Amino acid sequence: MTSSRIPGHAIDPLIANCRDYWLGWGSAERVDGQLAYYRSGLAHAQLNGVLRLRDIDRLEQSLKDAGERLAGTPWMCWVGPDSAPGTAAGLADHGAVRLGAMPVMAVRTDEVVPAERPPGLEIETVEGRAALKEWVQAYTPSFGVPPNLLDDVVRNELDRRDAGRVTRFVGRRAGRAVGTSLLYDAHGVAGVYVVTTAEEHRRRGIGTALTVAALEAGRERGLTVGTLQAGPSGFPVYERMGFRTVAAYELFQVAA
Structure with a gap:
């Protein structure tokens, strides 16, 4: 699935819009420099998750941090253009199961x-x-x-x-x-x-x-x-x- 661009508009604000919407599901303590996550506390994986992982060299520590912050709930990782290159491969290396891909669309x-x-x-x-x-x-x-x-x-x-x-x-x-x-x-x-x-x-x-x-x-x-x-x-x-x-x-x- 290739990336493109809506003429006259960058992709970053589109991804930021998605990130902020999901960050609305949970408490105020949900973003730091490396990890952006949301926690509704509900027993549903889509309602708890990590939206961005920015440092591939700290991936193992970031996953540990996420596990602590999201403990007691099912959750998933979203890997999009705002995550560090190589994050998807790194997650697979750490035993994560790829559930599929979801296109980001714009008009x-x-x-x-x-x-x-x-x-x-x-x-x-x-x-x-x-x-x-x-x-x-x-x-x-x-x-x-x-x-x-x-x-x-x-x-x-x-x-x-x-x-x-x-x-x-x-x-x-x-x-x-x-x-x-x-x-x-x-x-x-x-x-x-x-x-x-x-x-x-x-x-x-x-x-x-x-x-x-x-x-x-x-x-x-x-x-x-x-x-x-x-x-x-x-x-x-x-x-x-x-x-x-x-x-x-x-x-x-x-x-x-």
């Missing part, structure tokens, strides 16, 4: 390919605790988060210190929440996260419409570039919208 917000909104779909911003809980209930099945963690996820969402950067969207059909998305406004970039669609409503354009809603909100704020990290099912959808791959993360599970 200019004024060049998103328009899409017709599915009939009957209403998109709203999420306001208030009750609406937030409904939003979390709508997205957690797509991320494999078990129902017993629902209240804990809601508390983590409520406790985010960067709430001013976050705008959440819910898609409804006949009053029922059937999809979600989130705009993260940081580093001059419209980051799009938590794009999900209820299983029985997929392949009808709901995820596309919710992605567009987040990008349009970003453009209204003056953000010229949107970014996201694509899973396998979303990748072709985002390509049709005009996104292109500019970098990638490799994901690793580190042995305890």
